[in-house]
Amino acid sequence: xxxxxxxxxxxxxxxxxxxxxxxxxxxxxxxxxxxxxxxxxxxxxxxxxxxxxxxxxxxxxxxxxxxxxxxxxxxxxxxxxxxxxxxxxxxxxxxxxxxxxxxxxxxxxxxxxxxxxxxxxxxxxxxxxxxxxxxxxxxxxxxxxxxxxxxxxxxxxxxx
Amino acid sequence: xxxxxxxxxxxxxxxxxxxxxxxxxxxxxxxxxxxxxxxxxxxxxxxxxxxxxxxxxxxxxxxxxxxxxxxxxxxxxxxxxxxxxxxxxxxxxxxxxxxxxxxxxxxxxxxxxxxxxxxxxxxxxxxxxxxxxxxxxxxxxxxxxxxxxxxxxxxxxxxxxxxxxxxxxxxxxxxxxxxxxxxxxxxxxxxxxxxxxxxxxxxxxxxxxxxxxxxxxxxxxxxxxxxxxxxxxxxxxxxxxxxxxxxxxxxxxxxxxxx
Numbered sequence: 001x002x003x004x005x006x007x008x009x010x011x012x013x014x015x016x017x018x019x020x021x022x023x024x025x026x027x028x029x030x031x032x033x034x035x036x037x038x039x040x041x042x043x044x045x046x047x048x049x050x051x052x053x054x055x056x057x058x059x060x061x062x063x064x065x066x067x068x069x070x071x072x073x074x075x076x077x078x079x080x081x082x083x084x085x086x087x088x089x090x091x092x093x094x095x096x097x098x099x100x101x102x103x104x105x106x107x108x109x110x111x112x113x114x115x116x117x118x119x120x121x122x123x124x125x126x127x128x129x130x131x132x133x134x135x136x137x138x139x140x141x142x143x144x145x146x147x148x149x150x151x152x153x154x155x156x157x158x159x160x
Numbered sequence: 161x162x163x164x165x166x167x168x169x170x171x172x173x174x175x176x177x178x179x180x181x182x183x184x185x186x187x188x189x190x191x192x193x194x195x196x197x198x199x200x201x202x203x204x205x206x207x208x209x210x211x212x213x214x215x216x217x218x219x220x221x222x223x224x225x226x227x228x229x230x231x232x233x234x235x236x237x238x239x240x241x242x243x244x245x246x247x248x249x250x251x252x253x254x255x256x257x258x259x260x261x262x263x264x265x266x267x268x269x270x271x272x273x274x275x276x277x278x279x280x281x282x283x284x285x286x287x288x289x290x291x292x293x294x295x296x297x298x299x300x301x302x303x304x305x306x307x308x309x310x311x312x313x314x315x316x317x318x319x320x321x322x323x324x325x326x327x328x329x330x331x332x333x334x335x336x337x338x339x340x341x342x343x344x345x346x347x348x349x350x351x352x353x354x355x356x357x358x359x360x361x362x363x364x365x366x367x368x369x370x371x372x373x374x375x376x377x378x379x380x381x382x383x384x385x386x387x388x389x390x391x392x393x394x395x396x397x398x399x400x401x402x403x404x405x406x407x408x409x410x411x412x413x414x415x416x417x418x419x
Contacts, residue, residue: 046379047381048379048380048381048383048385048386049379049385049414049415051385052385052411053415118388121386122342122343122346122386122388123346125346125347
């Protein structure tokens with residue numbers, strides 16, 4: 001192979017004649033992290049601050065709600081064997097348990113969704129992947145929250 | 161300057177003959193080599209060295225570059241842990257090559273030396289630091305005051321006020337923290353620990369008056385809120401700065417400012 005021949009990759013023999021010159025410069029390789037027009041614009045909102053704070057506060061409230069829920073459902077007063085239509089109907093007759101379950105549903109769903117959002121932001125590298133994963137996540141979250149809320153408020157103990 | 165002579169290379173790095181209790185041991189340096197003019201792939205290359213275990217990794221790299229393979233490329237300036245040029249990934253951990261003794265990193269096994277992660281490798285152990293310095297510049301790392309006139313004497317500060325940000329003044333901008341951060345590895349848009357540390361240094365300086373502006377900059381989507389407190393940065397810092405703590409203090413300042 002002659003030293004002047006340029007391989008298809010554009011990489012020439014190091015010891016031989018240089019492939020590139022002042023008139024024929026090497027192709028510019030854009031640093032992947034350079035701030036260009038394509039790189040995301042800075043967002044000077046308080047959304048991330050609010051999301052960060054929400055995670056901490058909802059986490060504290062959820063500890064109480066979820067442990068209380070698990071105790072009532074699985075441990076106290078006969079454990080799982082007591083759970084049935086009548087048990088649920090009896091609890092949801094009281095506004096206290098309605099609010100408890102509603103709060104638990106909303107906080108757990110938003111807490112989990114926000115956690116997954118940060119996981120997607122941290123691990124999905126391409127903008128398109130992020131878009132689709134987050135779209136799926138938000139759809140599932142909204143669906144579950146709306147469905148759960150609907151059930152809690154429209155529950156009819158006399159349904160048969 | 162002496163002209164390099166080939167046969168000198170054979171003698172270099174050897175223990176003096178006739179000394180049985182020579183301190184020198186044989187160490188393998190496994191270095192991540194990358195030369196874009198030769199191959200698009202980076203490869204590991206092993207070098208066997210006779211070296212005193214009380215010497216530093218940088219001394220080993222010097223021996224290789226000066227006596228074995230002159231094409232080995234790495235950055236170093238002061239070689240005494242102040243300039244912050246020779247941060248590299250040694251045995252999988254970000255350290256300064258000039259502050260890491262051979263005896264402290266188990267010379268029985270090959271010592272792996274790689275460029276720091278998350279930045280584009282230019283050649284061998286040299287990376288493009290531009291994104292790192294861009295994030296540094298973005299937080300305005302300089303004193304800002306609203307005085308219309310130059311003061312006629314120095315700006316005084318109490319010892320307590322100076323103590324408030326003492327830890328973050330130690331930064332040497334070596335990028336060991338930022339390039340150890342998994343969030344930075346992903347897309348590199350995160351400001352990174354080093355930029356936040358240097359913002360912290362001025363945010364908590366009683367003489368500075370642009371703390372509000374810097375907090376606003378770090379309130380960005382890619383600002384302090386992307387920190388996951390993995391403590392990689394605190395582990396990596398060759399100056400012993402409590403980096404994660406500094407980031408948390410900026411977060412706290414942002415929250416107490418709002419509420």
